[in-house]
Structures are given as C-alpha cells and as structure tokens.
Amino acid sequence: MLTIMHTEASRGWGGQELRLLSEATAFAKRGFRLLIACQPRSRLALEAQRRGLSVRPVAMPRAFDAMAWWRLRRLMRTEAVDLVHTHSSIDAWLAGSAARSLRLPVVRSRHVSIPVKRRRNFVYNALCDRIISSGDAIREVLIRGGVEPDKIVAIPAGVDVEQFHPGVSGEAVRREFRLAGPVVGTIAMFRHSKGHRVLLQAIPQILKSEPGAVFLWVGDGVGHAALQQEVADVGLQSAVRLTGFREDVPVCLAAMDAFVLPSIKSDGVPQVILQALAMRKPVIASAVGGIPEVIRHQHTGVLIPPNAPQSLADAVVQVLQDPASAAVWAQAGGQLIDTHFTLEHMIDRTAAVYTAVLVERGLV
Secondary structure, eight states: OOEEEEEEOOOOOSHHHHHHHHHHHHHHHTTOEEEEEEOTTOHHHHHHHHTTOEEEEOOOOSSSOHHHHHHHHHHHHHTTOSEEEEOSHHHHHHHHHHHHHTTOOEEEEEOOOOOOOGGGTHHHHTSOSEEEESSHHHHHHHHHTTOOGGGEEEOOOOBOTTTSSTTOOOHHHHHHTTOOSOEEEEEOOSOGGGTHHHHHHHHHHHHHHOTTOEEEEEOOSTTHHHHHHHHHHTTOTTTEEEEESOSOHHHHHHTOSEEEEOOSSOOSSOHHHHHHHHTTOOEEEESOTTGGGTOOBTTTBEEEOTTOHHHHHHHHHHHHHOHHHHHHHHHHHHHHHHHHOBHHHHHHHHHHHHHHHHHHTTOO
16 A cells, blocks of 8 residues: 655645645545645644544744754655655655655645746756646746656646536525525635635626626635725625635535636636536636636636726626526536546546656656
8 A cells, every 4th residue: 555645834725725635535545545744733734634634743834944854754754655745835845855865756736827936946856756737827837947848747626526516506505695696606715816806896897787696705815804894895795795714615606607716817727617617607717827728718618808807797797698608608618527627537647647656766
C-alpha cells in the first residue's frame, strides 16, 4: 500500500483546499494510505479530520524555516512516505526540499494563475518531478515563467456527480431564504477577485427588466461584512440574500435559475462552475483564466468581459428571458462535465501522474 503525503501551508479555505480534500478522500477510497501535513488548527486540518483522514499538524510559518523542514522530513521517514504532493508556495519549498533530501518523488500542484518569476522557478524545476496545473491557462503561465513544459500536466478539478446532479432539489433553500422569483446565484469566497461588486453594480439594471429577480450570494470571507454594508448602502437588501458559508452547496445550486461568477481574475478552472454545469444550470462567467476552457460562449454558457457590469446585466437578462436557449447551453455544459470533468476522471489522471513518477524513479 503506497503512502502519499499531501502538504498545505495555507490557512485559507476555498477551492484549493477543497480540491486537496477531494483528491485525498478519493485516493483513500482506492486503497492508498493518505496523510495531510498542514497548519495546526487550520480549517483544512479540522475538515480533513472530520472526513476521517489522517492529519499531521506542522507549523509552516515561512519558506525557509529549519524547524518546519526538520519536522516534515522526520514525518516522511517515520511514516514511510512513498510520494509527496505539495500545494502552496511555502510547503513546496519546505516539503519539496525535505523530500529531495530523502530521494522521494514530489508532485506539485499549481492552483493559481499568479505569474511565476523566472528567478523563483527553482521550486518547480528542481524541487518536484511533475507539476499538476488546474487547467491549460495556468500551464501557460508556468511555461512563461520558465518552468520546463514537459513537467507540467494540466488537470482541472473534477466534480463528484453523485453529489452534483440535476436531481437535487433546491426547495428547502428557496423556502429558507424566501426565494419566490427567478434566482440568480453566485458561490465564492468574498474576495475582490471574485467580482461581487461587479454583480452588485449590475443588479439595478437586471431588476429593470426582471423586477422579481432575487440574488443568492453563498460564501464567506474577509470581505463579507463590507459587501453586506454596500448592499445596504445602495438599498438592495430586499433583492440580495447573503447566506454566509454553507456546506450544502449542491442544494444551494439547485435553488438557482442561473449561476454567475463575474471574476475579475481567475485561478484556473473554478470548481463551482463545473459543479453548476454538472447540475445543468445556465452559467454566466468572465472570460478570464481557465474559464473559457469550459464555458464556450452560447454553447456551454455565456462569457462576458471582466469588470463589465452592463455586459453582466445583459447576459443575466438574456438567460432569464430566453430559458429555452439557456437550457440548451446548460445541457451541453452538463454533457461536457460527464465526459471530461468528473471526479473519477480527475483521480484517474492524477493517479497516472503518480505512477509515471514512481516508475521513473524505479520505485514500482
């Protein structure tokens, strides 16, 4: 039984951490032994433990920390780790170099589209055997940063179609938040990059054509309180429902008539877009990052320019007023998920990367 150790220095909670958990859980079900080395008392640590995964708390304050490096290296030895999978910058340096000192293979995930500086690409070219990018757009970012192209494999996130499917009912959420009219929803951390303010600017224009529309904002984050105040300042409390963090994402998506993600910038292919498509929801999203890899304009959804409230408003009105076309696009998007973006597909491709690295190293 192979032992895989995931490392994650981030204390945040979003798509990156959720993908790590999905991968670890799926590999554990396939008979692998999984360990997660992450920050003590982090949200990731708590959620991984709740799911029955083995967590090893390791404080990782910075990329060059001798104590963290020594603890990770000791973990790799005492736990007889066969392969290390890193996820963020700090743990990529720490765990990558610790694994190298033990001649262990390393896979590095790159979840974000932030440019890589050529003088910093050592962590990719020397401290890992393969890089898994969350889509082709991030792969191109890495290549422009001087990372060896042959080491990079683009594998977008996968959807658990047993959880996200058209048969899920959203009636409970509609009752909970008194959603009587058309529901336009978004699910994202409250960060500037996710474009909540763009949507807020578009709402008055949407309401001129669809006065009964209600906007369901699912998520939490550092910007939650400020956005809640802005909603009140412009007098849209009756139209916007802020749910806070929710674990029942499939049910929230089921309550929506259209899903919107007006990102100003994007980190790969957002998982929530894939989830919405799996549930056959019409998707309106910005043409940034890896989003155009799955949303083809008026084929699997509607693409809009980033930071363009009027374009967003026009697209939402189009989807609400032409439900027949919206349903065709949603169906095409759902079929794309079923054939290319399921969780099993992602795990199969990730397993192939692990196998290739282990074979190259003569370990299997």
